[in-house]
Amino acid sequence: MKPTAFEYHRPSSLNEALEMLSSLDDAKLLAGGQSLGPMLNFRYVMPENVIDINRVPEIKGIHFESNGAVRIGAMTRQYEIEKDEQFNQQLPIFREALRWVGHYATRNRGTLGGSLTHLDPAAELPGLCALLDAELVIKSQNNERTVSIHDWAVSFMQANIEENELLSEIIIHPWTVSHGFSFLEMSRRHGDFAIAGVACLLSLDDKDCISKTAVSLIGVANGAVRLKNAESLLLGERFSMDLAESAAQVIDGLDAPADAHHSGDFRKRTAKTLFKRALKQAYDNAIEGRTR
């Protein structure tokens, strides 16, 4: 036994889970357990109560709305997203990025909501949600609110969520215009935490100018970031490596803390190289998509 003793609760409905969250002191939600499990085992966290939400049916599964929105239950496991054909047709960047999320066996348990709530700065899924302007539905016993992914991180690994609240679903609006995509990451070993990673979506108009783009970065700053300044530099321009090079300079302005493995400068240099490659790949992919 590794963790300190805790009381275990297993609600079988969302209402029951929310009721427990509001009445139990010092409670942690247990989703896929791929971050909380290690943290419990290391005794980084020593909660009195653990609420296991693995058997709450209302917060599982992927739903496609008639208005084009995709609603993903927070307890949807990463492998379920990887395997869903309809989802990947609309959001192909997810399958590309999910390859980098932990390992095969951890994706079988790990969930989208768990990754978003844990909020590791190197995590891929918050980066994708930032790329796609995801909305997060937060519930408590007496309230429901929707938070933009851009207001989700309040500080380092700290999500905008109260102790009595639960992230129930994630709403994504896939791009409806034809576009290219790219997800690139660098890590010491496949599946390790990213030194840096870049996600990019890019649309071209009929004159081959960039008409819409989104770029997000993981692993470098204190959390996933959208590179809005770089996006504005790209808009309306024709793609070239010179353009990519000048937009990449935006990364120099980021606050990149050092850690035990890499300096902030090394992370930024890596991110700039990946940024240029990702932009090129997304551009090539957009051109290919047009000829398909």
Added chain:
Amino acid sequence: MSTKHSIALTINGQRYSGDVEARLTLADFLRHHCDLTGTHVGCEHGVCGACTVHVDGRAARSCTMYAVQADGSEIKTVEGLASDEGNSLHPVQEAFREFNGLQCGFCTPGMQMTIAAYLEENPNPSEQEIRELISGNICRCTGYQGIVKAGLRAAERLREEQS
């Protein structure tokens, strides 16, 4: 001491039950309560992959899951990989023997459970895919070449069996 929970689950086709504290990992339950010591425990935080078992048909770390969570589940451990009461090795095990996919054997149960589950999903993997797959399992002896070759051969065998 926290409350104990009664659990009942199926492991390798046999029913097991027990009263467990919530903080008991599934790995420790398998080893200490069920005497199924084939599942190895390495890092105990989900990194090394030695404790990988199948939970309801999917590979999972048994060290970051608590036994109480497996209540009602079907678990398969390395002891259940061979058929005919262990007399007939699984193609993954055969291939590990053929290619020396192990030295000390510590990572072997996790490697085999990972590869066996994956090959059911992807019967025709590339070498790159096998390497990505076992990036979640750490071996400190072999340098992985034998394990990769064994994975590819096992896939071949399984395809032959299917056809």
